[in-house]
Amino acid sequence: MSAEKKVLLPSLVKKYLMAGSGLILVLFVLGHMAGNLQFFGPPEMINAYAYHLHHLPGAPVSLWAIRLFLLLCVGTHIAMAVLLVKENQAARPQKYAKQGFRKADYAARTMPMSGLIILAFIIFHILQYTVRNVPENYNETIGEATFEQAHGLPPIEYFDVYAMMVKGFSNVGISIFYLVAMALLCMHLTHGVASMFQSIGFRNEMWRKRLHTLAVAYGWFIFIGFASIPVSVIAFGHGKAYLAEKEAEWAAQTQQAQTVQLAQADNFKEGR
Ligand code: HEM
Numbered sequence: 001m002s003a004e005k006k007v008l009l010p011s012l013v014k015k016y017l018m019a020g021s022g023l024i025l026v027l028f029v030l031g032h033m034a035g036n037l038q039f040f041g042p043p044e045m046i047n048a049y050a051y052h053l054h055h056l057p058g059a060p061v062s063l064w065a066i067r068l069f070l071l072l073c074v075g076t077h078i079a080m081a082v083l084l085v086k087e088n089q090a091a092r093p094q095k096y097a098k099q100g101f102r103k104a105d106y107a108a109r110t111m112p113m114s115g116l117i118i119l120a121f122i123i124f125h126i127l128q129y130t131v132r133n134v135p136e137n138y139n140e141t142i143g144e145a146t147f148e149q150a151h152g153l154p155p156i157e158y159f160d161v162y163a164m165m166v167k168g169f170s171n172v173g174i175s176i177f178y179l180v181a182m183a184l185l186c187m188h189l190t191h192g193v194a195s196m197f198q199s200i201g202f203r204n205e206m207w208r209k210r211l212h213t214l215a216v217a218y219g220w221f222i223f224i225g226f227a228s229i230p231v232s233v234i235a236f237g238h239g240k241a242y243l244a245e246k247e248a249e250w251a252a253q254t255q256q257a258q259t260v261q262l263a264q265a266d267n268f269k270e271g272r
Contacts, residue, residue, distance in 0.1 A: 011087060018080035019199040021073040022192050026218075028070060029189070033225040040232070043162035043242055044147035050161040051147070074119075081115065108191050114184040121181035128168060135171065138164045143250035163246050165229065166239035175230035182226045190219035 035053075038046040056062045124134060132138035145160040169175045193215035194208075202211055232238035 014080045015199040019196040021077040024073045048147040051158040114188040166243040169230040169233035175234045186219040186223035190215045
């Protein structure tokens, strides 16, 4: 049976599929980090960025197509990882028993576990920032902010993503969870990028070392970029003054809306 499966999807194809989907995810992570670093600019910057992401040409179809494509990459990456691990175990049970973990470094040994924790992180992250329901309902607690547009176009009022990020990372538990997940992600990326180069044929010893250094540098770069955001909020209170100001503004708006509603209800009663 396994022979039939191997014919259907040879190891090399699995390796290429794993490397290809991994490369797309590596590029996504880099792009997402670059986008997120706008958090260090004025709040309007990342708010305008989030607005434009949600209003890409052809949205919402284009946005969903990108999301589905990323999901397909995650699915392919996991499926190929499971198939390749099974295949290796079936092919070399004795070799593993003899060699143990001697040769593999920490990142390599923990790939399945770090992969699973990253998956759990991504699910939590999407629930927190895309669905906006964890740990509190940001759709109800965060209001809108205005950002200016160029070329004399009217200003836009849009969901305040900057305030949501400050609020999210003000929770120390969540920030620590992010930092742990980012550390695992970067270890996973370091080993993954190095293996990807091997899969696509860079097996020469000199290149192996160079590419390993490049992969380590990439992992650290991504870690520092992402980690700087929660660290800036918990350690330096970045954005907290802005959040306090906006929360007071939204509370005043809610109160005003309630007063208007009560007045309308009173008028309605009196009118009857
Ligand atoms: C400090 C770290 C991170 C921050 C501050 C952050 C921030 C955000 C924010 C604000 C959104 C929602 C954007 C919006 O809907 O307006 C988002 C969405 C998302 N993030 Fe992150 N992110 C971080 C790390 C990561 C990592 C490491 C990954 C993947 C490994 C990731 C994957 C995603 C995905 C898949 C989405 C959903 C995009 C969509 O709306 O379809 N994020 N992130």
